Amino acid sequence: MKKDAFIKIPGKKEGQRIPSRILEETIHRHIKNGRRNIEIEGYGQHGIGGRLWEAGKEETHIRITGQSGQRTGSLGTANTRIEVMGPASDDIGWLNAGAEIIVHGNTSNGVMNGAAQGKVYIGGSIGARGMTMTKRNPRFEPPELWVLGMAGDYFGEFMAGGIAVICGHNSEPKDQILGHRPLVGMVGGEVFVRGSVKGFSQKDAQLSPLSDEDWNWLLTNLKIFLKKINKTNLLKSFSNRSQWQFLRAKTPGEKADGPGKPSMSWFREQVWDKELGKGGLIGDLQETQKGTISLITRGDLRRYIPVWEQGKYMAPCQAACPTGIPVQERWNMVRLDNIDEAISMGLEYTPFPAIVCGYLCPSPCMASCTRNQNYMSPIDIRLLGKAGENVKLPKPSKKSKKKIAVIGAGPGGISTAWHLTLKGHTVTVFDAGNTIGGKISSLIPGSRIPGKTLDSELKRVKKLIPDIKLNQIINCKKFSKIKQDYDFTVIAAGAKKPRSLPIPGIEKAVFANDFLTDSKKDKVKPGKRVVIIGAGNVGCDVATEAHRLGAKEITMIDVQKPAAFGKEKEDAQAVGANFKWPCFTEK
Numbered sequence: 001m002k003k004d005a006f007i008k009i010p011g012k013k014e015g016q017r018i019p020s021r022i023l024e025e026t027i028h029r030h031i032k033n034g035r036r037n038i039e040i041e042g043y044g045q046h047g048i049g050g051r052l053w054e055a056g057k058e059e060t061h062i063r064i065t066g067q068s069g070q071r072t073g074s075l076g077t078a079n080t081r082i083e084v085m086g087p088a089s090d091d092i093g094w095l096n097a098g099a100e101i102i103v104h105g106n107t108s109n110g111v112m113n114g115a116a117q118g119k120v121y122i123g124g125s126i127g128a129r130g131m132t133m134t135k136r137n138p139r140f141e142p143p144e145l146w147v148l149g150m151a152g153d154y155f156g157e158f159m160a161g162g163i164a165v166i167c168g169h170n171s172e173p174k175d176q177i178l179g180h181r182p183l184v185g186m187v188g189g190e191v192f193v194r195g196s197v198k199g200f201s202q203k204d205a206q207l208s209p210l211s212d213e214d215w216n217w218l219l220t221n222l223k224i225f226l227k228k229i230n231k232t233n234l235l236k237s238f239s240n241r242s243q244w245q246f247l248r249a250k251t252p253g254e255k256a257d258g259p260g261k262p263s264m265s266w267f268r269e270q271v272w273d274k275e276l277g278k279g280g281l282i283g284d285l286q287e288t289q290k291g292t293i294s295l296i297t298r299g300d301l302r303r304y305i306p307v308w309e310q311g312k313y314m315a316p317c318q319a320a321c322p323t324g325i326p327v328q329e330r331w332n333m334v335r336l337d338n339i340d341e342a343i344s345m346g347l348e349y350t351p352f353p354a355i356v357c358g359y360l361c362p363s364p365c366m367a368s369c370t371r372n373q374n375y376m377s378p379i380d381i382r383l384l385g386k387a388g389e390n391v392k393l394p395k396p397s398k399k400s401k402k403k404i405a406v407i408g409a410g411p412g413g414i415s416t417a418w419h420l421t422l423k424g425h426t427v428t429v430f431d432a433g434n435t436i437g438g439k440i441s442s443l444i445p446g447s448r449i450p451g452k453t454l455d456s457e458l459k460r461v462k463k464l465i466p467d468i469k470l471n472q473i474i475n476c477k478k479f480s481k482i483k484q485d486y487d488f489t490v491i492a493a494g495a496k497k498p499r500s501l502p503i504p505g506i507e508k509a510v511f512a513n514d515f516l517t518d519s520k521k522d523k524v525k526p527g528k529r530v531v532i533i534g535a536g537n538v539g540c541d542v543a544t545e546a547h548r549l550g551a552k553e554i555t556m557i558d559v560q561k562p563a564a565f566g567k568e569k570e571d572a573q574a575v576g577a578n579f580k581w582p583c584f585t586e587k
Contacts, residue, residue: 007035011043011066020045020069027062031055042066044089049082049099050074073101076118090127093120096143102228109152115143115162123229125149128179129157134189136161142189146225148234150195153180156205159249161188165218165225167238168195183247191247192218194238200247203255210246218244317378320368323349323356327365327381334384346388351418351461352411354453355440357385362566389456393464397424405430405486407474410438413492417465427465428486430472436461438494443516445545447571501533503585512538519545529553535562535579540572547575557583 009026011018018026023045030038031054040048040062046069049062055077062082064072071091073082076099084092087105096115106124114133117140130151136142143162148169155178156164168177177195183205192214197207210218219239226232256263317327325346333342346353359382369378402425406417409431417427435441437458440449462468474482483489498511512534518524526546532539535558543554556562556572558581564572 006037006039006061006063008039009041011041011045017043018045020047023048028052028054031060037061037063039063039065042068044069047071047074049080049101050076052080053077055079073099073120076101078117087124092122093118093145096120098140104229106149111147112143112145112162115145117141117143119144120146121225121228122147122149123231126151128152129154131155131159131162131164131189132157134159134162136188144221146221148229148231150175150177151179151182153182154184155179155182156186156189156191157183158185159183159187159189163190163192165192165221166194167234168193169234171195183249186249188249190249193245193247194243195245197245197247204250205247206250206254208246208248210241210244214246215241215244316368316370317365320364322361322364325349325357325365330381330384331379343384343387344391344394346385347391347394348422351414351464352440352457353385353388353391355449355457357388358382359386359449359453360440360444361385386453389453393460394422396422396464399426400424402426402488403428403486404488404490405482406490406492407431407479407482408438408492408494409433409436409468409470410492410494411440412494413438413490414461414465416490416492418461421465427467429465429468430474430482431468431470432473434470436468436470439513442520443513443541445516445520445541445548447544447548448541448567509533512542515542516545519549522549525549526551530555532556532577534558535564535581537564537566537568540564540568540577543572543577544568544575547577554578555580557581559584 007030009023009030011023023040024047027038027040027048031052036055036058038061042048042064044067048064048068050071050073052060052062057079059079059081062080064082064084065086067086068084068088070089071094072084072088073080073092073096074094076082076093076096078098080099082099082101084101084103084105088103088107090108091110091113092103092107093099093101093112093115094110096112096118098117100118101120102123103121104123107122107126109127109129110132111122111126111130112120112134113129113131114135115131116135116137122145124147126147126149130147131145132154134143145162145164147164147166150168150171151166155166166177168175171177173196175196176199177193178191178197178200180199182197182200183191184201186201186204191205222238223232223235226235226238315326315328318324321327330342330345333339333345343353346357350356363381365381366378371378400423404420404425404427406413406420406427406429409429413429413431414436417429420427429436433442435458437454441454441458472478498513500506500511515524515526526549528551530543530546530551530553532542532546532554535556539556543556546554554572554575554577556577556579558579561581562569562579564579
């Protein structure tokens with residue numbers, strides 16, 4: 001069978017009517033298989049010819065014989081042509097999104113209800129509430145409805161866009177071509193009527209002169225319409241300009257000028273300001289500024305309205321980053337092939353780009369990435385972090401005359417001194433230990449940070465901040481001298497005293513910081529069975545180190561669901577740590 005030949009689909013099988021859903025699935029299957037001309041024998045099935053998106057931009061022709069059910073061509077797509085070879089039921093072209101629908105007969109209620117695009121040609125009359133709630137997207141051609149005969153009651157109710165042409169064929173002079181109470185609530189669109197138009201809502205619509213441009217458009221498209229419904233013999237009788245009338249929606253200004261309709265400015269000045277505003281009941285409480293409200297673009301509207309708001313709000317990844325790195329800018333540099341600049345950017349925000357971004361950070365920027373909303377994996381920022389290990393030092397700003405002391409050479413103190421030095425200030429760092437880095441150097445297991453990476457980044461810190469004084473015990477006297485010698489003093493001593501639990505036997509416990517410090521120097525033997533109170537990430541580090549040092553049975557207990565996450569939790573589970581919760585003491 002040729003692909004351009006009509007394939008026929010019966011509406012019955014073994015004497016039984018095929019359900020609407022099954023018939024629709026059959027049509028879609030043929031469309032997917034490349035069929036573009038389909039004839040359907042209808043037995044009242046609903047929605048025939050709608051939603052044929054699989055055809056893409058290829059034209060598809062659906063011919064319906066027999067009885068078409070409700071909502072024929074509903075949600076119809078562009079490049080779809082539906083031809084009903086007889087009368088049709090309710091809601092022809094409901095929510096039409098671009099399909100062309102031809103009906104060789106009358107149709108009942110709701111033709112083109114809520115349509116936004118497409119054209120419907122009716123070779124007869126239509127029932128009530130045709131062309132209701134139509135709208136127009138200015139990016140596309142407006143929806144069109146062409147009717148050979150007359151329209152039923154409440155035509156064009158709440159019409160918000162589109163064009164309707166009602167030809168009034170075979171009507172009497174006394175007939176209401178648009179039925180009872182047409183165009184109520186109309187706010188947009190146009191209607192061409194051949195015949196009487198009495199009774200329309202004069203509050204919402206008005207008769208306007210038929211311009212030469214409108215007449216030429218009507219005459220040109222009348223030829224197309226009559227050819228579609230095989231009634232070209234009527235063109236001459238329909239071409240009498242004096243028989244046609246043109247209706248359009250009133251503008252908001254025209255509605256406001258109507259009888260009993262004061263304008264908003266009149267209401268503001270004569271009612272609001274006098275009773276409530278200036279000099280009124282709440283005049284001292286309100287600060288009303290007259291003027292227009294600017295367009296607030298959100299969602300898909302941002303794609304079509306030329307209001308540039310890029311950068312007005314912080315990107316989710318940057319907002320989630322503890323150090324505030326503009327992650328989206330780094331990836332933009334990578335896209336532009338400025339990879340070295342993207343890697344170097346990390347040093348503008350932290351002295352430890354490889355240690356923190358590459359290994360320790362749980363990457364909340366990746367968790368906040370908008371790619372997650374579309375089921376896509378965020379790009380791994382850790383790759384840029386790890387690449388920052390061997391980046392050259394950034395150039396500090398011009399030297400200032402400020403001398404600043406930083407007490408503490410842990411992550412917080414070093415970061416403070418780093419940024420102050422980049423700003424051009426002279427910084428001296430004091431620390432009680434014999435090395436810099438604080439907990440990064442002394443507590444975090446080597447399995448978390450490669451030794452080479454740690455040494456490289458600490459060495460880079462010492463190059464930028466040469467004045468680091470170690471083994472400095474800061475007492476009251478020394479602190480007073482530091483305050484006198486420096487313009488500013490920053491205290492970043494860290495938390496030295498661990499929190500304990502007020503329970504019997506706690507004196508036998510070893511605190512996590514002490515254990516991790518000794519374990520890093522291999523100076524502790526935990527034994528075969530270890531219980532860890534607290535199942536957070538620090539507890540997980542203790543578990544992995546205890547296993548490395550010989551522990552066989554590791555139990556982690558907590559009063560709540562363990563807060564551990566990320567690599568720390570994965571490493572603890574990998575060594576067989578058993579999480580138990582909730583656990584409570586008896587006393």
